[in-house]
Amino acid sequence: MRSRSLRRPETLVPLSSVAIMVVAFALIPAYTDSAIAPFDVYNTFQIFARLGLLALALGLTMIAGEFDLSVVGTYALGGMLAVQTGQEHWVYGLLAALAAGAVIGLVQGGVIAGLKLPSMPVTLATYITLLGLTSALSGGLTKTYSNASVTLWVDQTVLTFFSPRSLLTLGLFLLAAVVLSFTRWGRELRAIGGDRRASQVAGVRVDRLIVGTFMLSGMLSALGGSLLSFSLGSANPDPGVQPLIVAAAAALLGGLSLAGGRGNALGLLGGIMAVALLAEIVTVAALPGYVTQLFFAGLLGVIVVIDAPDLHRALVRQRTRLRPEGNPTSMLSRKRELS
Template identity: 45%
Template sequence: MNIAKLARDNRASLLRIALLLALVLYFSANRAGFLDTGNLFSLMQAFALLGLVAFGLSVTMIAGEFDLSVGAMVAVAGIIAIKAGGSGAAAGLAVAVAFGLGVGILNGLLTVGLGVSSLVVTVGTQIMLTGLAYGLAGGQTVSYENFQVAADVDQVIATIFSPRSLVAIAAGVLVWLLLRCTRLGRDIIATGSSREAAAAAGARTRTAVVVSFAISGTFAALAGALLAFSLLSAAPTTGGDLLLQAVSAAILGGVALAGGIGGMAGVAVGALTLTALNNGLSFIGASDAAISISNGLLLLAVVTISAGGPARLAELVRARIRRPATS
């Protein structure tokens, strides 16, 4: 094992955890009630949506691909869950998740079958899903009248959790086990690291890509359906900025855009960091613009530090100081 690489990975992991703790300490010191159980429950409810989507999206990124359709999937899956849930929420949930799984498999098959970039495939899927969401909902918000379903999915468990947040945590654990303990998981990582080398070594690269998209579509649909039952409504505009949030959570969590690098523990920390930042800023009355700017600055800072930006800048400064002056 490369000791230097291991040291860098450990430093990056410690940085992410330190950042999350710093945010929690800052907001708890500057706003009474931030650590109250009610607000922590709200924070975990936000994580239930962002974390679940980020876990699925991260698998495609680790495989060296990208799923642009997750935000639109959240919207359309929520509408499908409500429309198909007339006879029971379980039926609506099953139909929505099956739809997400099918679209995810389609994304994967088109990507490997046509040999084109997943960005091209999933931008087409995103447009299609957005149109489908507006068509199914008639351009309006659709409602669900079974109030018990909302009470069930948002039931308080162990003070700060709910079934929704526990589902997100369980999904992250399952993907962690997949990547760490199965041949398929190793194939996904190898595919993202170097597809040609992985194929030459016997890795099932095509299967890895299809499975990664299947996971992404399923998780996004599950997140959308559970959110719709929680809110007792769904709209075509739901999840408008969710893609950017999920990408940010993945990158903050150490997932490389080039593929082959990343883990679910880091993604969980990244999602919690963003939810803590957004929750804390909302708690102190920050505007939506300020929250968006803070999200972007945070991502830039973490990426710069993780890439050794400050060290490189210091080296450039030292080199400039040592360089002899020219007349």
């Protein structure tokens, strides 16, 4: 039973990704002139903190069978609001960002659930709108955060390898893992991602769950943008599409399915840690930036092809045809596959 669960994509893909990246990270001294220092591990967790909450926000909507393209727009707006309203005290800025993220998620979720619209065009429109709003708030300029004590605090070294920002991000991943694994909300989230109509028949309040998931996605994105802006001491009105690409790559590396209904927070944690390790390897080895982009492009292509349901069914049918008809073992296996 345990070996069977290890072969599932939501377990196998993140474990394999992290294992490969850890080995590559450990072998850095073999192909560079640099030895691994504690700062390299610390910086890996800083990269994880930079994009972790964005990946978690996107991943939760993917489990529900949706895709929230607006996470980067909310990420940028949250960071800008945190900087502009939190100059005197960081709490005001953080609350403003979280409130904005909740409202954005509420509106998006309400429109998607209430009008039965596909999430991608709705969230794409929201993403474009949020970038325009963030640029309008800042006049198209990067805004400086003058509270240096907060900037120093969020990135101070804790236990050699961590910072308050990375520990908070890690804690939210673990909390999400508990909620998804041991609560009704987690079970129903996978259910609506796997078969929405059957979930409605079973009594799941699908619309409410979708709205709540998008609200949570908005708040996590806004929180991630706020923490990054506090860390950098500034807010950028347009972070570009790179954060979205990396978040999507982390989600797929975490074993999530583009079709929804599959995945967990620990797998997603493995996916984003694999991405962070790769980014640190590229930095330490002084590789060209396009190496990471090419890696992600190839990896996403492979995962999408492997995850294609029609291809999987075709391979199963072909394997069944190649088995001897008279073999009792093959007949039993065929019954299991058909069931």
